[in-house]
Amino acid sequence: MKKNLDKIVDLEKYPIHDLQSPKIKKIIKKCKSELKNDSCSVIPNFILPNSLEVMRKELEQQLDEVYMSKESINAYLYAKDDLSLPKDHPKRIFMNRYNGYLNSDCFAEDSEMKFLYETEELLKFVSACLGISPIYRWADPLACHAYNVMEPDGILPWHFDSCEFTLSLMIQKPEQGGIFEYCPNIREPGNERFDEVRKVLDGDRSKVKQLELKPGDLQIFKGRFTMHRVTKIIGKTSRYMCIPAYVLDPWRVNTPEHSKAIYGKVLPIHIERNKARSDGLTD
Numbered sequence: 001m002k003k004n005l006d007k008i009v010d011l012e013k014y015p016i017h018d019l020q021s022p023k024i025k026k027i028i029k030k031c032k033s034e035l036k037n038d039s040c041s042v043i044p045n046f047i048l049p050n051s052l053e054v055m056r057k058e059l060e061q062q063l064d065e066v067y068m069s070k071e072s073i074n075a076y077l078y079a080k081d082d083l084s085l086p087k088d089h090p091k092r093i094f095m096n097r098y099n100g101y102l103n104s105d106c107f108a109e110d111s112e113m114k115f116l117y118e119t120e121e122l123l124k125f126v127s128a129c130l131g132i133s134p135i136y137r138w139a140d141p142l143a144c145h146a147y148n149v150m151e152p153d154g155i156l157p158w159h160f161d162s163c164e165f166t167l168s169l170m171i172q173k174p175e176q177g178g179i180f181e182y183c184p185n186i187r188e189p190g191n192e193r194f195d196e197v198r199k200v201l202d203g204d205r206s207k208v209k210q211l212e213l214k215p216g217d218l219q220i221f222k223g224r225f226t227m228h229r230v231t232k233i234i235g236k237t238s239r240y241m242c243i244p245a246y247v248l249d250p251w252r253v254n255t256p257e258h259s260k261a262i263y264g265k266v267l268p269i270h271i272e273r274n275k276a277r278s279d280g281l282t283d
């Protein structure tokens with residue numbers, strides 16, 4: 001069956017197919033200012049309830065293909081300790097992690113989420129909200145629009161993303177916990193601010209913000225510069241999200257180490273494109 005954007009996104013409320021409409025211009029203005037000041041913006045009830053149900057079903061049908069990982073990890077998504085650094089360096093702080101992904105290469109050809117990610121309308125809308133153009137869909141075949149599964153007791157510790165811009169689309173909310181916490185713009189290109197990062201890892205809450213998402217909400221945020229985490233899932237219901245991502249570099253993919261630790265495998269593209277980053281930040 002042919003898919004249509006108007007069956008997925010609430011275009012009445014959010015006419016992303018017509019970026020000149022006064023309605024969407026107003027929303028873009030608000031998102032842009034929130035992203036600038038807070039590195040994060042939420043668009044409530046972006047996905048229509050029927051489409052949300054399609055996404056939930058397509059994920060549930062493939063739950064046995066989800067790569068679950070329990071490996072402890074540092075905020076830079078490395079599992080390996082660097083003994084050459086001082087003991088209190090943030091790169092040497094490892095945190096419990098229990099989290100899974102349905103990799104993007106497992107998605108069915110007629111996947112609702114894949115269709116949405118591949119529409120020009122969504123790309124152009126996100127680009128306008130960020131006030132950055134061009135942005136690109138992520139070339140990483142495993143990570144570009146993965147479903148994220150956090151089962152009961154699941155936890156995603158403090159980390160930075162490899163991609164610059166992350167969307168988080170909530171599919172299913174847990175009974176309790178699973179709260180998104182973030183520290184807006186704690187690092188920037190060329191400036192890691194390890195002292196600030198360490199304070200947060202040591203438990204300082206002064207720069208930590210919380211966000212409660214509801215199913216259907218779309219969150220846009222700058223995950224490469226904003227350290228973030230998801231608190232422990234409490235109760236019997238898993239937390240389901242989709243995490244489509246956009247980048248500034250259409251060529252780059254995850255490092256082989258990241259891909260192995262988070263998505264469970266390394267493809268030839270991860271080895272071929274494993275080059276130093278131009279923003280000088282740890283990846």
Ligand SMILES: [Fe+2]
Binds near residue numbers: 159160161223228
């Ligand atoms: Fe993340």
